[in-house]
Amino acid sequence: MSNQVFNFGAGPSMLPVPVMEQIQAEMRDYQGRGMSIIEMNHRSDEFQEIIASAKTLFREMMELPDNYRVLWSHGGGGMQFNSVAMNLLGLHPQNKALYCNTGFFSTWAIKEARRFGKVDVITSSEETGFDHIPSLDPTLVDGDAAYLHITTNNTMMGTRWNGFPSPLPMPLIGDATSEILSRPIDVTQFGLLYAGLQKNLGPPGLAAIIIREDLLGHASPHIARQLDYTVLAETDSMPSTPNVFGIYVNRLVLDWTKREGGPKAMEERNARKAERLYGVIDSSDFYQGHARPEDRSHQNYTFAVPNGELLAMFFAEAEAQGLHGMKSPPMREDVRASMYNAMPMQGAEVLAGFMEDFERRHG
Amino acid sequence: MSNQVFNFGAGPSMLPVPVMEQIQAEMRDYQGRGMSIIEMNHRSDEFQEIIASAKTLFREMMELPDNYRVLWSHGGGGMQFNSVAMNLLGLHPQNKALYCNTGFFSTWAIKEARRFGKVDVITSSEETGFDHIPSLDPTLVDGDAAYLHITTNNTMMGTRWNGFPSPLPMPLIGDATSEILSRPIDVTQFGLLYAGLQKNLGPPGLAAIIIREDLLGHASPHIARQLDYTVLAETDSMPSTPNVFGIYVNRLVLDWTKREGGPKAMEERNARKAERLYGVIDSSDFYQGHARPEDRSHQNYTFAVPNGELLAMFFAEAEAQGLHGMKSPPMREDVRASMYNAMPMQGAEVLAGFMEDFERRHG
Numbered sequence: 001m002s003n004q005v006f007n008f009g010a011g012p013s014m015l016p017v018p019v020m021e022q023i024q025a026e027m028r029d030y031q032g033r034g035m036s037i038i039e040m041n042h043r044s045d046e047f048q049e050i051i052a053s054a055k056t057l058f059r060e061m062m063e064l065p066d067n068y069r070v071l072w073s074h075g076g077g078g079m080q081f082n083s084v085a086m087n088l089l090g091l092h093p094q095n096k097a098l099y100c101n102t103g104f105f106s107t108w109a110i111k112e113a114r115r116f117g118k119v120d121v122i123t124s125s126e127e128t129g130f131d132h133i134p135s136l137d138p139t140l141v142d143g144d145a146a147y148l149h150i151t152t153n154n155t156m157m158g159t160r161w162n163g164f165p166s167p168l169p170m171p172l173i174g175d176a177t178s179e180i181l182s183r184p185i186d187v188t189q190f191g192l193l194y195a196g197l198q199k200n201l202g203p204p205g206l207a208a209i210i211i212r213e214d215l216l217g218h219a220s221p222h223i224a225r226q227l228d229y230t231v232l233a234e235t236d237s238m239p240s241t242p243n244v245f246g247i248y249v250n251r252l253v254l255d256w257t258k259r260e261g262g263p264k265a266m267e268e269r270n271a272r273k274a275e276r277l278y279g280v281i282d283s284s285d286f287y288q289g290h291a292r293p294e295d296r297s298h299q300n301y302t303f304a305v306p307n308g309e310l311l312a313m314f315f316a317e318a319e320a321q322g323l324h325g326m327k328s329p330p331m332r333e334d335v336r337a338s339m340y341n342a343m344p345m346q347g348a349e350v351l352a353g354f355m356e357d358f359e360r361r362h363g
Numbered sequence: 364m365s366n367q368v369f370n371f372g373a374g375p376s377m378l379p380v381p382v383m384e385q386i387q388a389e390m391r392d393y394q395g396r397g398m399s400i401i402e403m404n405h406r407s408d409e410f411q412e413i414i415a416s417a418k419t420l421f422r423e424m425m426e427l428p429d430n431y432r433v434l435w436s437h438g439g440g441g442m443q444f445n446s447v448a449m450n451l452l453g454l455h456p457q458n459k460a461l462y463c464n465t466g467f468f469s470t471w472a473i474k475e476a477r478r479f480g481k482v483d484v485i486t487s488s489e490e491t492g493f494d495h496i497p498s499l500d501p502t503l504v505d506g507d508a509a510y511l512h513i514t515t516n517n518t519m520m521g522t523r524w525n526g527f528p529s530p531l532p533m534p535l536i537g538d539a540t541s542e543i544l545s546r547p548i549d550v551t552q553f554g555l556l557y558a559g560l561q562k563n564l565g566p567p568g569l570a571a572i573i574i575r576e577d578l579l580g581h582a583s584p585h586i587a588r589q590l591d592y593t594v595l596a597e598t599d600s601m602p603s604t605p606n607v608f609g610i611y612v613n614r615l616v617l618d619w620t621k622r623e624g625g626p627k628a629m630e631e632r633n634a635r636k637a638e639r640l641y642g643v644i645d646s647s648d649f650y651q652g653h654a655r656p657e658d659r660s661h662q663n664y665t666f667a668v669p670n671g672e673l674l675a676m677f678f679a680e681a682e683a684q685g686l687h688g689m690k691s692p693p694m695r696e697d698v699r700a701s702m703y704n705a706m707p708m709q710g711a712e713v714l715a716g717f718m719e720d721f722e723r724r725h726g
Contacts, residue, residue: 005397009404012607020399024390028383034368034685036383038566038612041372041688074437074568075589078603082587112588198604203401205437205568205606222585224445225475226438240441241561243568244375245608249401322397325404 006347008337009325010155010300011178011199016342019252037248042241050251051236057254061262062187064210071209071232072247076196077105077177079227080207081112084149084173084192087229089117090218091171092146098122098170102161103130103154104330105175113149116220120145129332130157132292136165143169147191153179155199156329156336158291158302164189171215179299180208181257182341183267191215197246199299200341202253206246257341266341270298273339273348277301280352286363287355290334301337308333310362323354369710371700372688373518373663374541374562379705382615400611405604413614414599420617424625425550427573434572434595435610439559440468440540442590443570444475447512447536447555450592452480453581454534455509461485461533465524466493466517467693468538476512479583483508492695493520495655499528506532510554516542518562519692519699521654521665527552534578542662543571544620545704546630554578560609562662563704565616569609620704629704633661636702636711640664643715649722653697664700671696673725686717 007014030037030046040046055070064070073083089095095117099110101124113119122141123134141148147170153160155178164186166172171191180195187193192211198204209229216230225231231239237247257266278296281287281303290302305311311333318326326337339348370377393400393409403409418433427433436446452458458480462473464487476482485504486497504511510533516523518541527549529535534554543558550556555574561567572592579593588594594602600610620629641659644650644666653665668674674696681689689700702711 007398007402009402012402012404012604014402015399020391020402024387027387027390035370035687036378039370039372039375039377039383041375042567074442075587076604079437079587079589082589086585086587115584196604203606203608204405204604205609220585221478222583224438224442224449224587224590226442226445227587241375241439241559241567243566243606243609245566246568246606324398 005322005324006343006350007325008323008339008343008347008351010336010338011196011340012204013199013325013338013340014342015202015249015253016256019249019256022252023249038245040244042238042244047244050248054247054251054254057251057258058208058210061181061254061258062185062210064187067213068187069211069213069233071211071229072237072242072250073207073209073232074205074226074243076198076204076207077175077194078108078196080175080194080196080209081109083227083229084109084194085113085116086220086223086227088171088173088192088215088218089113089146090220091215092144094118096120096145098141098145098148100124100134100136100148100150101126102133102151102157102159104156105154105177106151109149109151109175117146122148129290130154130159131290133159133161133295138165138168141165141168145170147171147173149173149175151175152185153297153299155300155338156302158297158300158336159295160297160299162295171212178338179297181263181266182270182299184263197250199338200253202249203246206243206250208250269345270339270341272345273343274298276348276352277337277339280355284359286359290332299338299340301339302329302334304334311335313362314358317358318354321354323351368685368687369706369713370688371686371702371706371710371714373699373701374559374703375567376562376688376701376703377705378565378612378616379619382612382619385615386612401608403607405601405607410607413611417610417614417617420614420621421571421573424544424617424621425548425573427550430576431550432574432576432596434574434592435600435605435613436570436572436595437568437589437606439561439567439570440538440557441471441559443538443557443559443572444472446590446592447472447557448476448479449583449586449590451534451536451555451578451581452476452509453583454578455507457481459483459508461504461508461511463487463497463499463511463513464489465496465514465520465522467519468517468540469514472512472514472538480509485511492653493517493522494653496522496524496658501528501531504528504531508533510534510536512536512538514538515548516660516662518663518701521660521663521699522658523660523662525658534575541701542660544626544629545633545662547626560613562701563616565612566609569606569613571613632708633702633704635708636706637661639711639715640700640702643718647722649726650718653695662701662703664702665692665697667697674698676725677721680721681717684717686714
């Protein structure tokens, strides 16, 4: 970092330093072509190489079988709440789908899907403030629905699914926006996995979608052409001009992730950060973790301090010390700190040290 | 330019050199904040300042009355073909709209709108290969439709509307993707004017929309939330995470356009380029202009050379001399060269000189 700011924001979030260096270095002259990648035609050899390479990197690191496709769609995870419903509700004659409600973004996805079909929320942790992942026996799920949707990691709540409900009698759909590539995920358990780029993949405004081919071809006639997974699959994600910069940065981040050892290495690295941070919370009466220990996220950390005055001081002192971007999730008086793949262990150390010091001084 | 490449591509296209320099300079440290703008939260003061400033610059340079709003939407012009229909067909009880067909993108816009309503093509220049803008008397237009859609400048055809059909008994909608800010446009003649960024505004993947407020509130219930103009107006174009990089670059390009004198100065500069280029075409029997002289675009230049062999040589020699990005439009054996606002007069001189030399050697 140019002057040692650590960004603990929930997203858009830190990108790896070598990625930022490369973007800057080749911003005015991409690989000796005398112009920037954002000035080049998306049908150029240069951009074709980028998108092909990004797909290959996803395939390798997520061990995708041949019958899965990698797509990019305009908009982030929020747009996908709509796209999943518009593309897949047609799999059921009455446009019915099942959703698990495990937090802020699940709730939003449910709201969007209800605009287009019948949604049954088969499990929810809302009553306890979304502090855990409700148990769900896949063998008891009624197969009369187009799909079952889960949020694999809950940004606002600091929880994650450790095992996924599988096998199911219908496709499992996963919103992995805030954790993709942070640990190995067995994609064959899912029919579709999607992620807005802005946490572990790249800049905001674009989503990556991994979809099993048999789920193509069921879109609503009312869907925008650019959001139709089948059209995206047929046009290599370019029904018209794509977000060239987003896909370019995504490729660089995928490259970096692979060089660093891929999802398995990220899982170990994130576990070390989690051990340090949750260690501070668990050994303290000052900090109260929000998520139940067995469902804790290794990407998003949520915890309370004793009162609102201390909360305001916590944020102010953190910012003053270069610990940027922590704030309260909507409608909760907690601290939320996010540490995605690009956050080095040093960032976790600095935050943990700050928390220990803050407790010593104010506890 | 770092090594004197001129990009005559139809888009994504050249961005102004000072804009590219600034993007590069602050890519890793936006205004001393120790991080990139693409790593920052879109609710941050920094990004709020960017989007507010971009709106103000649009308002100033396009002289927008108070009852017009400036919005950004994911996707480029192609997504807007869909969004215009989904947002505005509801203005008519039978979802009927009128379109003028003046080229490749008009045809595509018509095709998209037909998925959602009844479209009457009231005028077309298709029979003569879209070589002109058909005349249209606004007083003869039947008012029984939601809107009338035109493409103000036709990228593939090299034509533009010099006067717009106005006043009309319904809102006039203009796709100004390939010419926005290239000349003063009286926005009050339009209910809505839209433009994909990738020609005169910024990088690909985003569209800017200027809409009169009374056209909000008529969207189809089937529209994606992120594409609904009313939702965009209510959320300051941020129903969820926006394309931060696109809006950031858009602001820089708007800043540059203002510093250079705004649409009036751009019009004069583009007219000088046009005089030089069309001068070569008109004084030659070797080059045949595609567009009728009275409807010629000052952004996109289309012309034929005597045969396919010479066409291939023209492209190859041009590329070898650093004149990048010219190619044939779909289904035509013409040259298309594009010179948007960011192309300096020197680029027009270099291209004209190349054309004169090519004719001398091969004519």
